[in-house]
Amino acid sequence: MIAVSDLTVRYGKRLAVDRLSLSVAPGEIVGLLGPNGAGKSTTMMAIAGVCAIDGGKISVDGVDITTQPERALRRLGVADQPPTLYEFLTVSEHLAFVAEARGKPDPARADGLLARLGLGDAAKRLCRELSFGMRQRVSLAAALVGDVAALLIDESLNGLDPHAARAGREVIEAAAAEGAAVIMSTHLLGIAERVCSRLIIMEAGRIKREVVADELAELRKQGAGALEELYLGLVGASAT
Numbered sequence: 001m002i003a004v005s006d007l008t009v010r011y012g013k014r015l016a017v018d019r020l021s022l023s024v025a026p027g028e029i030v031g032l033l034g035p036n037g038a039g040k041s042t043t044m045m046a047i048a049g050v051c052a053i054d055g056g057k058i059s060v061d062g063v064d065i066t067t068q069p070e071r072a073l074r075r076l077g078v079a080d081q082p083p084t085l086y087e088f089l090t091v092s093e094h095l096a097f098v099a100e101a102r103g104k105p106d107p108a109r110a111d112g113l114l115a116r117l118g119l120g121d122a123a124k125r126l127c128r129e130l131s132f133g134m135r136q137r138v139s140l141a142a143a144l145v146g147d148v149a150a151l152l153i154d155e156s157l158n159g160l161d162p163h164a165a166r167a168g169r170e171v172i173e174a175a176a177a178e179g180a181a182v183i184m185s186t187h188l189l190g191i192a193e194r195v196c197s198r199l200i201i202m203e204a205g206r207i208k209r210e211v212v213a214d215e216l217a218e219l220r221k222q223g224a225g226a227l228e229e230l231y232l233g234l235v236g237a238s239a240t
């Protein structure tokens, strides 16, 4: 569903993503881990067509995002970091706008997402008034409205209280269960271990290590701390 091959992105002289390849099948949740500056957000923004690429190919549902961006991106939901919201729209107007842009207005789904994410009471508030955690949740809801087949979730579960974090996790899992291909970056190793089908650990723009499904299942069995040990043994602290 999401296929990236040899993706390279530079910011001036800085190489942010270095010949990275990955693919995500429908129903999979791939966790993108790695220190600050590893290139996680850049990878996702490149897939979302928001950041210019210096090499490689990206397709969503078999459609090349460079040659046919509108077609490729129509079924792609993105929760960016920090969240880009239409500040002078209310929360429900924001969701309605995003769903319409995807060609799939669906107020019932938007209301359902708001309720599940504990945002029912915030529906009529302007986005610019929201707290950090509420913005994270609105951004997640907006990624999920419309008929999305692929999802890019950039640290959207950060800073959420335990109830909200669980709700966020559940809506992402539900989207995958409905067949969405999901890439989700996070520093929350416990959540990654629990939610993801497999993990990709990045460092300095490259894939340092992939943790495939069987290995992840083994880490879960070993219990709390096993993934943390693997991660800390593998990558250094943040580079940039």
Ligand SMILES: Nc1ncnc2c1ncn2[C@@H]1O[C@H](COP(=O)(O)OP(=O)(O)O)[C@@H](O)[C@H]1O
Pocket: 011, 014, 015, 016, 034, 035, 036, 037, 038, 039, 040, 041, 042, 043, 240
């Ligand atoms: N807009 C930008 N301009 C210049 N450099 C950037 C920009 N965005 C990110 N970078 C650099 O690209 C690298 C990857 O950043 P990023 O993709 O944000 O990493 P991550 O999401 O893993 O923390 C870092 O070295 C960062 O400083």
Ligand SMILES: [Mg+2]
Pocket: 040, 041, 042, 081, 154
């Ligand atoms: Mg980032």
